[in-house]
Amino acid sequence: MRLSRYFLPVLKETPSEAQVASHRLMLRAGMIKQSSAGIYSWLPLGFKVLRKLENIVHEEQVRAGHVPMLMPTLQSADLWRESGRYDDYGQEMLRIKDRHDRDMLYGPTNEELITDIFRSHVGSYKDLPLTLYHIQWKFRDEVRPRFGVMRGREFFMKDGYNFDLTKEDALHAYNRHLVSYLRTYERMGLQAIPMRADGGPIGGDYTHEFLVLADTGESEVFYDSAVTDLTFGDRDIDYDNVAQCQSILEEFTSKYARTDETHDEAKFNEIPEERRCVARGIEVGQIFYFGTKYSEAMNAVVQGPDGKQTPVHMGSHGIGVSRLIGAIIEASHDDKGIIWPEGVTPFHCGIVNLKQGDEEADAACDALYKSLTALGLEPLYDDRNERAGGKFATMDLIGLPWRITVGPRGLKNGVIELTSRRTGESEELPPEEAVKRIAEIYAGL
Amino acid sequence: MRLSRYFLPVLKETPSEAQVASHRLMLRAGMIKQSSAGIYSWLPLGFKVLRKLENIVHEEQVRAGHVPMLMPTLQSADLWRESGRYDDYGQEMLRIKDRHDRDMLYGPTNEELITDIFRSHVGSYKDLPLTLYHIQWKFRDEVRPRFGVMRGREFFMKDGYNFDLTKEDALHAYNRHLVSYLRTYERMGLQAIPMRADGGPIGGDYTHEFLVLADTGESEVFYDSAVTDLTFGDRDIDYDNVAQCQSILEEFTSKYARTDETHDEAKFNEIPEERRCVARGIEVGQIFYFGTKYSEAMNAVVQGPDGKQTPVHMGSHGIGVSRLIGAIIEASHDDKGIIWPEGVTPFHCGIVNLKQGDEEADAACDALYKSLTALGLEPLYDDRNERAGGKFATMDLIGLPWRITVGPRGLKNGVIELTSRRTGESEELPPEEAVKRIAEIYAGL
Numbered sequence: 001m002r003l004s005r006y007f008l009p010v011l012k013e014t015p016s017e018a019q020v021a022s023h024r025l026m027l028r029a030g031m032i033k034q035s036s037a038g039i040y041s042w043l044p045l046g047f048k049v050l051r052k053l054e055n056i057v058h059e060e061q062v063r064a065g066h067v068p069m070l071m072p073t074l075q076s077a078d079l080w081r082e083s084g085r086y087d088d089y090g091q092e093m094l095r096i097k098d099r100h101d102r103d104m105l106y107g108p109t110n111e112e113l114i115t116d117i118f119r120s121h122v123g124s125y126k127d128l129p130l131t132l133y134h135i136q137w138k139f140r141d142e143v144r145p146r147f148g149v150m151r152g153r154e155f156f157m158k159d160g161y162n163f164d165l166t167k168e169d170a171l172h173a174y175n176r177h178l179v180s181y182l183r184t185y186e187r188m189g190l191q192a193i194p195m196r197a198d199g200g201p202i203g204g205d206y207t208h209e210f211l212v213l214a215d216t217g218e219s220e221v222f223y224d225s226a227v228t229d230l231t232f233g234d235r236d237i238d239y240d241n242v243a244q245c246q247s248i249l250e251e252f253t254s255k256y257a258r259t260d261e262t263h264d265e266a267k268f269n270e271i272p273e274e275r276r277c278v279a280r281g282i283e284v285g286q287i288f289y290f291g292t293k294y295s296e297a298m299n300a301v302v303q304g305p306d307g308k309q310t311p312v313h314m315g316s317h318g319i320g321v322s323r324l325i326g327a328i329i330e331a332s333h334d335d336k337g338i339i340w341p342e343g344v345t346p347f348h349c350g351i352v353n354l355k356q357g358d359e360e361a362d363a364a365c366d367a368l369y370k371s372l373t374a375l376g377l378e379p380l381y382d383d384r385n386e387r388a389g390g391k392f393a394t395m396d397l398i399g400l401p402w403r404i405t406v407g408p409r410g411l412k413n414g415v416i417e418l419t420s421r422r423t424g425e426s427e428e429l430p431p432e433e434a435v436k437r438i439a440e441i442y443a444g445l
Numbered sequence: 446m447r448l449s450r451y452f453l454p455v456l457k458e459t460p461s462e463a464q465v466a467s468h469r470l471m472l473r474a475g476m477i478k479q480s481s482a483g484i485y486s487w488l489p490l491g492f493k494v495l496r497k498l499e500n501i502v503h504e505e506q507v508r509a510g511h512v513p514m515l516m517p518t519l520q521s522a523d524l525w526r527e528s529g530r531y532d533d534y535g536q537e538m539l540r541i542k543d544r545h546d547r548d549m550l551y552g553p554t555n556e557e558l559i560t561d562i563f564r565s566h567v568g569s570y571k572d573l574p575l576t577l578y579h580i581q582w583k584f585r586d587e588v589r590p591r592f593g594v595m596r597g598r599e600f601f602m603k604d605g606y607n608f609d610l611t612k613e614d615a616l617h618a619y620n621r622h623l624v625s626y627l628r629t630y631e632r633m634g635l636q637a638i639p640m641r642a643d644g645g646p647i648g649g650d651y652t653h654e655f656l657v658l659a660d661t662g663e664s665e666v667f668y669d670s671a672v673t674d675l676t677f678g679d680r681d682i683d684y685d686n687v688a689q690c691q692s693i694l695e696e697f698t699s700k701y702a703r704t705d706e707t708h709d710e711a712k713f714n715e716i717p718e719e720r721r722c723v724a725r726g727i728e729v730g731q732i733f734y735f736g737t738k739y740s741e742a743m744n745a746v747v748q749g750p751d752g753k754q755t756p757v758h759m760g761s762h763g764i765g766v767s768r769l770i771g772a773i774i775e776a777s778h779d780d781k782g783i784i785w786p787e788g789v790t791p792f793h794c795g796i797v798n799l800k801q802g803d804e805e806a807d808a809a810c811d812a813l814y815k816s817l818t819a820l821g822l823e824p825l826y827d828d829r830n831e832r833a834g835g836k837f838a839t840m841d842l843i844g845l846p847w848r849i850t851v852g853p854r855g856l857k858n859g860v861i862e863l864t865s866r867r868t869g870e871s872e873e874l875p876p877e878e879a880v881k882r883i884a885e886i887y888a889g890l
Contacts, residue, residue, distance in 0.1 A: 007512050007575060009566035033562055035517055036549065041562055042515040067452050070487040072480055072599045073518060073582055091544045099536045099586045104481065117478055117486055121454035130452060137518055141544045154517045
């Protein structure tokens, strides 16, 4: 993309309404614009990151054997009356009347709707196990939306639902989700720690929240520092392998890691003192096993191998896709701006032309742009007629991990400059070497 | 995908509520499920097609130089009061009050919101031309939703907005959209004819609707049969080339083609009688140039080269993504089911195992599945333990363009059967030849 043809409205001033770094930086980098309280337009740069995260979530869910679909944003109130949650949910549920005065609502979650779909179409244990998921806009009418997309009202979330014949099978689905989530977050450049959590209004005996450590997190968290040494890495996972999924769950959840809701001071004190950590965290996902709560309330039963009708065991599993962008920025920025992890960066690298209009510099930039594009990479080429200082500041603010700087002086020696946003280190090398280097960095991402 | 692990709830009976073929077939093929009047869940097969169409629209818009972003579904009423449309829009607009009793609405279109974004960030002619678009869920509270996703209440639409300094520039944007739409529809296997249309509530002097001919279309259309001979084909388009875009517009719009709203009997009668056609059509897109209507009402001005503030010239351009699926099916089905064009098919081919459990047949199917997948193709493998007749009926219903049938008898002679859904013709050939053939069919799609 050539910047002269893009829409990247960066702000020079820090917006006064933004209290946390991610909110400030998303506004300043021209990623979002508030349209009403807690409701945002995703400007082109923000949308690009959102779409990348959406695609990563899809890829990892499909890899785990889960089946994508899409439920609508608006739901009929009747299903929620059936489960008993219509009255329970309180004012966070946005209630709507249509022109025929029917009670509707903007879905904050989809347990009822998916259970209705399931019971309408599935009648036999032979069709199990089944996990359906979607990534869709949700609405929660927060009293006081804040922190930008981290606590918005309209938000983008992946929610998945497993249907199993037995508790054992459902717990395997639970483990499978935990494993796929670990992999998902790590691809996004995040360490998200599974912590034992509280069921809350959805209910559930087994539940873990995934938290990203950040000073601005809404939850206080207590953990054994050894959990931060765990990495998922490049493991070969067979998601049908019950023992393998179980052992990964144990590896990642056997050490103490809890939010304030489930914190147990006595157990915490059993950890050697030097490993006891108290910090803050941002919740970026949660998995639940809630048994037959909804299937009994809504009569979602299958015929078992014994011929008897039996309610299915269910769980629900969510990843907050839009809020993740806030979490990634909270975890990865400096005083100049955002620092995108390579897995989610909106553009793979920036190209800064130090002397727009100089024949040689323009030609070198064009050639770099073409070589990178031909390799399937997306550069953002700042081809505007601006001062170098302003161009660098914009690139630092929007946080592309790599920047190529092209100027007449370097070109005389046959080199350009390749700069890492994270370390700030620069290296001079021939253009074709820089292209090769960038291609290597992104290979397999 | 193995069918045993998929969720494809096909219906044996024809649902009584469905009046048109596409609605019936989408329900029967397990693509959608109604959740409330005019609101649908997209089951896995339906979602897969929806996502393919979304991707094609994105690719063609980006190719035309238009910039993707995303606006929220819910909007504040204030912006609509500014343009004067809040009161004009009538009961089709779904009006909502949030917990603080603020007036909101579920966006039926986005002229106001995009104009607000534009005026907040753009102040100079130097930032023009600019075309922003998004693909997002919209809501229109139809009195009587019908025809499934063709006239739903919650629907998925691409809407794009161009901002230009002059009328001339804006008309080039108009032409660019027309060209990109022709290409988009043709990639989807559709012939969509641009017809002179009426401005309607959005207003506009220049507007064309794109119509797909189908007996179940909501509009009566009148056209010179010569327009149906035009094809876009594999043209090399430079979207910056004003003359080229203009000449394509002329080529595709100079022959008589109008809906009943703009039909001119006298002009129609000038066409040689044998070429005068009266038929029905489904509207799948519309482009508008409406000048400074919104920019003046909402003060979206830029500083021109002469230093003067001038309201920008705008247009809006829509493609009904979810309704397109209905239109494609109306245009391409037979009494056995859907016939997907190759460009939008949910799976590239089906594999039917005639004797599940037979060692050789299973191995051959597995090998085919792996070879196709390794080439980046997605087969749907019916690995269920069902009768061949039922498997064929399902494949015909869901309409994959190609089917590979594997059975012990053929395997003895080293062959499988490759069948075209469209023609019904079958051919016996070695498995590796079939894989090669299918890869060739989809090359470049």
